[in-house]
Amino acid sequence: MSLQTGNPLFIALLSLITCCFIMTMVWLWAKKIKNAGVVDVFWALNFPVITLITFFLSDGFDPRKILICSMFLLAELRLGIHLWQRVIGHLDEEEGRYQQLRKEWGNKADRNFFVFFQFQAISNVILAIPLLIVTANLSPEISILEFIGAAVWAVAFFGEMMADRQLAAFKKDPNNKGKVCDTGLWYYSRHPNYFFEWLTWIGYFIFALASPWGILAVISPAVMLYLLTRVTGVPNNEEQNLRSKPLAYKKYQETTSAFFPWPKKK
Template sequence: MDLQHLLFITLISLIACCIIMFLVWLWAKNIKNAGVVDVFWALNFPVITVITFFLSEGFETRKLLICAMFLIAELRLGIHLWQRVIGHLDEEEGRYQQLRKEWGDKANLNFFWFFQFQAISNVLLAIPFFIITANPSPQIATWEYAGIAIWVVAFFGEMIADRQLAEFKKDPKNKGKVCDTGLWYYSRHPNYFFEWLTWMAYFIFALSSPWGILAVISPAIILYLLTKVTGVPNNEEQNLRSKPVAYKKYQETTSAFFPWGKSQEER
């Protein structure tokens, strides 16, 4: 594994992501909707995938496997977010409206750095991908098969959770109610849980590659971001503002992240 070449690929990926996020920031500033950053955060990963596939020097079959996993998962997420955000460009999501209010006159500048941080996070999270595609070993190992199996569960879990929530929101009868059916019965954020599990799959896959243990940084960062920063906390605040009584009861009986059974109080 050529460390210098690996750093070169990482740098090229970072430059590409930062340029994309700068252009997205200009667009978001013009339309006054910072929510588009979510879409392009997901779509930056396919960009990294293409760059790495053509520049990395690892075993071709392994490259095809991990590139396919990366592309399928992130394109699905990007398309899902595109449909959710682009459908109402004239209405910024609540969490970004709140940030805009808190930042006041500095909102545009702060969003610029926020968007650039997303680009940096793209590259940090892609560390397993860089490591895996540089692995020259011609044999697919047990850890890699285990990673694929976990990825399949995570991919379909997240897709089902997103679809269940979308169907729930489509029904006018559910306005003001909390989605607590299907996977949402077991977790308040099953989509976030399976997104994290996807990154765990990449980490497991990377364990058979040189320096693969470093890939743990990706699921660790995702877990922190989803549970402490931009995922669960922002979503919970928005839900408590829009449906305080119903969501408070949901919080008391249902796990925030990991899918568990209902609490004793619910039973």
Template structure:
């Protein structure tokens, strides 16, 4: 069966409708409980929804479909469950970055959050472009690029999981209140979890290069890199940390890479 771009666009449209509907319902819930942080959880959980839609509607080689959908599902379910534990367990307390947005947006806050939630749904679909492309590939041969993509994905998956666990363990210790986590992977980067999240999407891009139109998959790691380093990831996290522990975090900023895992710099 030949690669059909029209069918790929149909799958993307179905996925967009599903994600926008989910985010509308989540927005209604967030409005009721006054906690916009739930958007993070469902942003991650939208990906498994897209994965299932893509798997059942795509017409590519079955083994490849099972392979890419399985690792994509595993990565996003892990992230979704991690965020679920962090956010849903503290619904009565909205995260600082969303509290700040409420202050900045004033009486337009609910309208702006509506569009913010819908933008998250759109980003879900744009980021899944590699999966759409890969699952449409009719070739019955798994190429070396796809194996390389799998290897990078495994490194990224383990790295992000370890970084999240190290930060959670650090925060559980009462003696660490007001301190900055700078041990383990956090010694080499102020945001190793974000770095490995980006590396995961790079793995999907490399995997997609073996498929027709695969170069289009570059949009996913590019968007993720921009969002994490310029919009919702690093900037918001840094602002919150500077508000909560200004002196300690400023020193951390002076000696530690913001994103990539590098050695220490002179403070």
């Protein structure tokens, strides 16, 4: 199979090269300011870059391309801007989880962070598989599965936005210093923002099922679930919260679901 411009493999390769270059530049910046937390911002902002590359180079049905690319752009630009606002306010103070990694890695920290940043770029392209599949679909009709996928995405988009806003409002109140946010969506899950982020990728997967080879898109929600619950999401966040407010957070853990929203344990 030749790597022609509209070929999904060519688009994936070009996206990977672009994301790796961006993450190399971000790593150099992070090394200079000694704040690896900026990687989170650019991990989210890499998706709009992939989306634009895919939109202009793919050969699929234009209305479908516009719909799926709009979904990707809205979700990841919102997340990127949210993370930028969170990180940019304390560029001189690295987040606790990255401070801990820096401490554990010692004099190998810069090298390990470079590998970590490149891994983020690779994960960007792997997670974008639904986008690559959908934008290659030449069918001139939008199917019911694609509408269902878009509906699931919409629920996830607004759910994650609400969770982020609730947490930001809680942290802004000085009376909540040292306390755990357990109101709103955070009453039912210790990480509702992560849950709805994962649900976003379920929406993309359902959308992709209407396209040839769409079943391959299952890799995205599977990888996202693994990353959020086993690697960089829940575990790091839990460790940091237990370090900063051990008694309050341990009590929160005993009553509240870690990931999936669920009524509290009595």
